[in-house]
Amino acid sequence: MRALSALACALALAGPALADLRHRTTVQAFRVVSLAYDAQVCGFWVAEEGPDLTLLxxxxxxxxxxxxxxxxxxxLTVDGGGLLIADGWGGFRHIDRQGRPLDAPFRLSDTLRDTEGLHRDADGSFLVVEDDPSRLLRIGPEGEVLMGLNGDTFTPPMTEPQGVERDPYSGNILVVDDNEGTNSLFELAPDGRVLSVTPLSAWGHDAEAVALQPETGTLFIGFDGGRALAIFDWSPSEITVDEPLERGPDCAMM
Known part of the structure; x- marks a missing residue:
């Protein structure tokens, strides 16, 4: 009995598992602040905190x-026939894939100010991360808050979330925590249960953004420190939805 108790204590102290993450290559010269995978054009959009976007x-x-x-x-995130971009101060706008505005500036929700990461989910709602305070939100299409999770309550705490993504096959939510936090990749179940936490300092400093090509498991993670964009092969720790989510059009395998 004592042996079993000791084992349980050891497992609790060990913390979450590491993700199945295999580094492929790193692209330099991008000071990445946000990423979004776009199946319509089989590429990843990169924002660098200026007015320009790059498709890779x-x-x-x-x-x-x-x-x-x-x-x-x-x-930014892919939304409808183009992209939804945010300025980090509560302002949002839809643009086409050439950067041309599709509507006037607007507010997605009165609760959003410091929008660090944004992802449009399959049901039309948005996953949003903010770092002051640290929280993961689900915002409905009309701006209503459908879910709010405090990153400081996670084990380990996620204190500076910067980018968010959702894997449509497993249902898992991926969030990167920057250097003021753990500089790690958090893999979460839809209800916020922590599935894995993987340190990223071996590949870059100050993680800012994450995006996934789900068909191939190609994962992009952008770092502010060192102007690095690391590319990985990734597999989910477990399946957390009964049915795969809508994932958009088929895309050529690369």
Whole structure:
């Protein structure tokens, strides 16, 4: 009995498991603040905290550069026929894939100010991370708060979440925590249960953004320190939804 208790204590102290994460390559010269995978064009959009966006192939090659009329793009996601971009101060706007505005600036929700990471989910709602205070939110299409999780209550705490993504096959939510936190990749169940926490300092400092090509498991993680964009092969720790989510159009494997 004592042996079993000791084993239980050891497992509790060990903390969450590590993700199945295998480094492929690193692309330099991108000061990444946000990433979004776009199955419509089989590429990853990169925001660098200025008005410009860059579209990269899953291998990291530049496909396209576009300029928006937003002074700075702090976070972005694919939404409808184009992109939804945010300035990090509560302002949002839809643009097409050439950077042209599709509507006037608006507020997605009155509760959102410091939007560090943004992801449109399959049901039309948005996953949002903010770092002051540390929280993961689900915002409905009309701006209502459907879920709110405090990152400081996680084990270990997620104190500076910067980017968010959802894997449609497993249902898991991926969040990167920057250097003011753990500089780690958090893998969460839809209810916020921590599935894995993987330190990222071996590949970069100050993790800012994450995006996934679900068909291939190609994972992009952007770092502010060192201007690095690391590319990995990733597999989920477990399946947390009964049915796969809508994942968008098929995309060429690369």
């Amino acid at each position: 192939s899953p291998g990291g090659e530049v496909i396209l550069r576009v300029e928006t009329d937003m002074p700075q793009v702090r976070s």
